Amino acid sequence: MSSINEQLYNYLIENSPHISQQWLEEKRNFTDPFYSNxxxxxxxxxxxxxxxxxIRTVATxxxxxxxFSELLETWAETVAKNRVENNIAIHNVIEALNKTREIIWSYVExxxxxxxxxxxxxxxLKWSSIYNQSFDRLIFEFSKRYYYLFTTRLNAQQMLIRELSSPIIPILEKVGVLPIVGDVDTYRAKSLSEEIPQKCIELGLDKLFIDISGVSIIDTMVANELYKFMEVLSLLGIRPYISGIRPEVAHTSVQLGLDFGKISTFSSLKQALLRTGVYKNM
Structure with a gap:
């Protein structure tokens, strides 16, 4: 004769289609359109x-x-991956889980x-304790897995954005151009210092023309970071040339006491390529 726990387990599995159907009928009231509409x-x-x-995981x-632990791992991976791919906020997923929690317990009753x-x-009382602990573990494991998958995806997107926003264009052997367009904040300036020198080494460059004519605003902190960036390139044996410096940027640099005298500067990228003799070779 099966134990009372086995009987309850079998009852929940047998009624799983009815539980799921009831959940589907009630999901129209959920906040996120992924569920409701x-x-x-x-x-x-x-x-x-x-x-x-x-249902099967909780019943187990x-x-x-x-x-149960093995099923829990499979469940968390499956659900978290799908919700991240569909951009569902974690609180909306927990809302849906709580409705499942409510419906399954009604079948226990x-x-x-x-x-x-x-x-x-x-x-x-024993079932209530086991049931609530299992659902708490579901939510915890889901949240942990969701956070990992979401941050991994976000980091990959940020890396792609950084690569697209600061592309090095090889124009000749050992010569590259880095056009910087848009706003440059402290974070972006630091990422230039960390990533661009490595890319230059990978491309075998010894000259890098950095054009900032497309940069609208550079504040004091950013100007300082850009100066450090130039110094890093020089220390690596990569000669930096900078073009397109706006008057306000030059003024900020002077106020900071940054000595751009060691770095070749030009009013435009075309002028930089002409005066360094690169343009005539192209």
Whole structure:
């Protein structure tokens, strides 16, 4: 004869389609349109499958800790990956999970009512403890995995943005051009110092023409970072040339006491390429 825990487990698994259907009917009230108003029928099928996995994972906690932990890992990876890919905020996912938590427990209550006299208060209290702990672990593992996947994706996007915003263009052997366009804040200036020298080495450059004519504003801190950046290049044996310095940037540099006398400066990139003899070779 199966234990009362096994009976409850079987009851939840047997009713899993009904639990998922009830959840699907109630998801229209959720905050995020991914759940409440998604016109793609394949999304509903996916949510139904994942809801069934949630039910099976939670129900397994009644029987076996090892199997539950393995299912929990699979569940967290599956759900977190999908929600990150669909840009669903973590609080909206937890809202949906809490509704699942509520519906599954209502079926536990139905099971108890259908077993009048065979289930003790002690059984119910034990199930409540196991059930709530398992759901707390679900939310914790999901949040941890979601954070990892989200930050990994964000870091990759930021790296791509940095590469696109500061591209080195090789124009001749050992000669490259770095056009800097847009606002340059302290963070971007530091990233130039950290990443561009390495790229120059990888490309085998010994001359780098840095054009900042497309930079609208450079404040005091950024001008200082750019100066350090030039010094780093020089120390690596890469000669920097800078073009397109605006009058206000030059004024800021003088106020800071930055000595650009050691660095060749030009009013435009064309002038820089002509006067250094690079242009005639192109």
């Amino acid at each position: 998604n016109p793609n029928p394949s999304i509903d099928e996916l949510l139904k499958e994942q809801n069934a996995l949630t 906690s009644l029987l076996d800790e090892k199997t 139905r099971f108890v009512q259908g077993q009048a006299g065979a289930i003790t208060t002690k059984d119910v």
